[in-house]
Amino acid sequence: MFKFEILHQSKKSEARVGRVTTKHGSFLTPAFVAVGTNGVLKAVDHVSIAELALPLVFANTYHLMLHPGADTIEKAGGIHQFSGRTGPIITDSGGFQVFSLAYGSVANELKSKGKKKHGNSVLSITEEGVVFRSYRDGAKITLTPESSIEAQKKIGADIIIPFDELPPYHMDEPALQRSLNRTHRWEKRSLDAHLANPKHQAIYAVCHGGVNPDYRKESARYLSSLPFDGFGIGGSLGKNRQELAFVLENTIGHLRPEAPRHLLGIGDIPSITDSVPAGIDTFDSSYPTKAARHAVAFHPDEPVRLKSTKHRESFEPIEQGCPCFTCKHYTKAWLHHLFKAHEATAHSLTTIHNLSYMTRLMTHYQSLILSDQM
């Protein structure tokens, strides 16, 4: 079922235009992947934004396991049926959130919600997996490669991700090597669990190795030797765009070239613009939707800060010529008013624009690659 075709390899860079095909439809790459942590994007429901034709939506297994639970989603007929999204969906393994707790860099997503009823805590990390307490109800939960894959099978996304360890940015080399080895064992176990019951899903490995070029190479080569359908680039991606470029340079050349490459959790526009020529096919990030909720609307010139008083009487759309629902029907002045009046529709309407912007940006990059200009 799952297929990745390279339609054009740029003569100018490592960039390529590809097509990913899944059971729930296909999309062209490079593509931006919107984040819908709880199975839904913040402030917009899937059916209402169908006309945006989002290529892929990223949902978080950790959150979905804790609520409503993978079993409930399976009973609902899977995440597509449950959430109303008819297009492709990808889920992560849950590991990222769990290790964010263990190593102190609690995911912003959780932090900013301010809804925690119980302290998050990791109780143990062993070769078997991780035991942690649910932030929702304090229940003790074990996450292993096998249980993560089992949950992702029940959730039923089109693309799933093996369970990995997320080491912190600052880790000494022996510890990083130990972590890398364990991640590789966990990913192999995840792959085996997946292959025992593929269910039309694809599985992307997650390459690790921090900012160490030898480890990155080792990870890319080892994971490329296994029958993964694609490769995520994860772990510590460096602390700035230079380090990110260095990581990509030391990873991409060692991956099977015919497989899709996904950059995990990076979605600011300058990083995307750098990483497409490096050979990245897909990017996920909550940045465009989060920026929208903070009244920052994307624009080719510079971001439009909708709360600024200068937009009080801006009776024109966010972006002239933008085909999105918001730009078609509403003005910056109206959005300014909605933000100032604390109306929730401000979030929905600006989110729609930013997602449209990202889709158009990626379509633009596709056309640049097709003409070997990128």
Next chain:
Amino acid sequence: MFKFEILHQSKKSEARVGRVTTKHGSFLTPAFVAVGTNGVLKAVDHVSIAELALPLVFANTYHLMLHPGADTIEKAGGIHQFSGRTGPIITDSGGFQVFSLAYGSVANELKSKGKKKHGNSVLSITEEGVVFRSYRDGAKITLTPESSIEAQKKIGADIIIPFDELPPYHMDEPALQRSLNRTHRWEKRSLDAHLANPKHQAIYAVCHGGVNPDYRKESARYLSSLPFDGFGIGGSLGKNRQELAFVLENTIGHLRPEAPRHLLGIGDIPSITDSVPAGIDTFDSSYPTKAARHAVAFHPDEPVRLKSTKHRESFEPIEQGCPCFTCKHYTKAWLHHLFKAHEATAHSLTTIHNLSYMTRLMTHYQSLILSDQM
């Protein structure tokens, strides 16, 4: 431009089916009027819910005066152009909110937002009007019959309301009589200001008199002698449904029968069900949209409390056969998940259902009246 036609007078009660025609379209009565305080309903934008065909939307002049200001709305081309609502809109005078401050019963709407930066305060009430401080920025604002009408002209709703005094429930008779007299003088001044510049708008008087039948009769008769296009029933409407029925009984018979009758701020279903046979044509209330945001979805049997654990695996719509967007595309289990995960789309989707429910309820009442069963 404005027209009210009575299409059928029930043989069973004072209820009638009518048609209100405005510059922005017509609608049948009895009708429920959704409240969009800041010119927008909470959690849903006007264009997205166009298919609900809401007959009339109620916006608050007090809020719109403070932000973005009546001048800005005028420059935008009026509230329809600004907000994206193409159907009929009604605005109030601003008096209700101002007097809620003066008499201590601060409007819930303001209270529940918790966004006040400045203490609300009324500085003076004279024959001329009211001076108060803006809760937004502390600015001193004067509201008079003339300035309220001027603001409503700039906002540009289809139906406007004269400036009145809102006396508290507990007021001694001489004070209530003085208040009533002043309200009548203010409404006459408002009408004169309106007639000097009608701008295709209609103006509905507001009948007062609290729960005193003599005052109610006096108010209805006096206001009926003036060329108002319709009548609102306002002021204190009693503390329960019995008192409300008493107020209506002592008001409606004294109003010009061919004019539309609007019950101000009452929208709970039992009160509507009582008041239609009493002869009320339109009702406004924030209750259906507020209930939705509190996870209460309307249903013919009993309200569906979507946060209840019993809906965790209710894989069916809120209401079988409901034609609304939400019931067409989503299940109670999904809405339960969205509410539990604090996702804003829970509010939007439940609001759409409750507004659809109210519209269908009123259509049902229209058909009962047409066959003299109500």
